[in-house]
Amino acid sequence: MDIERNTELLALQRLDETSASLHQQGKYIEALDSFEKGLVLRQHIYGADSNEVWKSCKKVGELCNLLAMTYLQQEDYELVLELLKKAEILTERDPAGRAATFNNFACYYRKKGKLHAALQYLQKSLKIESKLPKVQNPADTHINACAVLSQLGRHQTALEHAQTALILLQEELLTPSTISSESSNNTPLQADRIAVLAIAYHNIGVEQEFLKKYEQSVISYQKGVEVAERYLGDKHSITSTLRKSLNAANKVIAMSNIKNKYTNSKILK
Numbered sequence: 572m573d574i575e576r577n578t579e580l581l582a583l584q585r586l587d588e589t590s591a592s593l594h595q596q597g598k599y600i601e602a603l604d605s606f607e608k609g610l611v612l613r614q615h616i617y618g619a620d621s622n623e624v625w626k627s628c629k630k631v632g633e634l635c636n637l638l639a640m641t642y643l644q645q646e647d648y649e650l651v652l653e654l655l656k657k658a659e660i661l662t663e664r665d666p667a668g669r670a671a672t673f674n675n676f677a678c679y680y681r682k683k684g685k686l687h688a689a690l691q692y693l694q695k696s697l698k699i700e701s702k703l704p705k706v707q708n709p710a711d712t713h714i715n716a717c718a719v720l721s722q723l724g725r726h727q728t729a730l731e732h733a734q735t736a737l738i739l740l741q742e743e744l745l746t747p748s749t750i751s752s753e754s755s756n757n758t759p760l761q762a763d764r765i766a767v768l769a770i771a772y773h774n775i776g777v778e779q780e781f782l783k784k785y786e787q788s789v790i791s792y793q794k795g796v797e798v799a800e801r802y803l804g805d806k807h808s809i810t811s812t813l814r815k816s817l818n819a820a821n822k823v824i825a826m827s828n829i830k831n832k833y834t835n836s837k838i839l840k
Contacts, residue, residue, distance in 0.1 A: 576616070583612050599638050606631045625664050632661035632668045636675055643679060651679055667706065670699040674712055681719055689719045710739035710767060717774050721781070730778035737771040744768065765802040769795050769809045776816055785824050792817035 586609040593602035610627045617623040635658035643651045655676050662668035673696035680689035693716045700706045713736035720729035744764060772795030779788035796817055799810035 579612065579616050583609060583616065586612065594634070599634065599641070603631070603634050603638060606634060628661040628663070629665045629668060632658045632665060632672070635661065636668070636671055639675055640678065643675075643682060646682075648679070648683065655679060666699050666703055670696045670703070670706070670712070673699070674715060677715055677719065681715075681722075686719055686723050690716070690723065693719060708743075708764075708767075710736040710743065710771065713739065714767065714771060714774065717778070721774075721778060726778050726781040730775060730782065733771055733774040733778055737768070737775060740764065740768045740771055762803060765798065766807075766809055769799040769803065769813060771795075772798065773809070773813055773816060776820065780820060780823070785820060785827065789817065789820045789824065792820055 586605055590602050590605040590609055593599075593605055606627070610624065610631055613621070613624050613627050635654045639651045639654040639658065642654070655672060658672040658675070659669070662672050673692045677689040677692040677696065680686070680692065693712060696712050697716070700709060700712060713732040717729045717732040717736065720726075720732065744761075772791050776788040776791035776795065779785070779791060792813055795813040796810065799807060799813050803810055
C-alpha cells in the first residue's frame with residue numbers, strides 16, 4: 572500500500588512540475604489539461620472533499636477564467652462557454668473566484684448581445700462581492716454593470732454604478748501602501764488601474780449626457796482628461812477618447828446657449 576501511494580505521489584509531483592512548466596511557457600491549454608489530470612489524481616489520493624483538492628480546484632478555476640477571456644477576444648464562443656462552465660464548478664468553495672467567473676460570464680453574454688443575461692451575472696457577482704471582506708479590483712464589476720445598463724437604456728442606474736466605481740477606485744489608489752510605494756520607488760501608480768479610473772470618469776460623463784446633465788458631464792470629462800494626461804500620457808487612446816468627449820460636450824453646451832439666446836431674442840421682439 573505504501574509503495575502504491577508513493578508511486579501515486581511521485582506521479583502527482585511530476586504532473587505538477589509539468590503543469591507549472593507549461594504555464595510558465597505560456598502553453599495554457601496544455602497546462603490546463605495537465606492541471607486537470609493532477610486534480611483527478613489528487614481526488615484519488617486525498618479524497619474529493621480534501622483541502623488539497625479544493626486548492627487545486629481554485630488554481631484550475633483561475634486558469635479557466637484566464638483562458639476564457641483570452642478566447643473571448645478571439646471570438647471562440649464555444650470554447651469560452653465551456654471554460655466558464657468548468658470555472659463555475661471549480662469555484663464552488665472559492666467565493667472570490669466564483670464572483671470573477673460570473674463577471675466573465677457577463678462579458679461573454681454582453682459580447683453575444685444578450686444584455687439581460689449579462690446583467691443577471693453581474694448582479695450575482697456583486698452580491699457575492701458584497702459579502703467578501705476584501706475584493707480585488709472591486710470597481711471593475713461596477714464598471715461592467717454601468718456599460719450593460721447603459722446599453723439597456725437604464726442611464727440613471729448606470730450612472731450610479733459608474734460613480735460607485737469611481738469611489739472604489741479612489742479608495743484603492745489612495746491607500747497608504749499605494750502612496751508609499753509610489754513615493755519610495757519613484758514610480759507612477761499602476762497604469763492599468765489609472766486607465767480604469769479614467770474610464771470611470773468617462774462613463775460618468777457619458778451617462779450624465781444621456782440624462783441631459785451637460786455641465787456635469789463636462790466636469791467629469793475634464794477630470795478624466797487631467798488624470799489620463801498626467802498618468803497615461805497625451806497619446807494614450809483613453810486620453811484621446813476623453814478629449815473628444817469633452818470637446819463634443821462643450822459643443823453641445825455652446826449650441827444650447829446659442830439656441831437659448833436666439834429664442835430669448837425672438838421673445839424680446
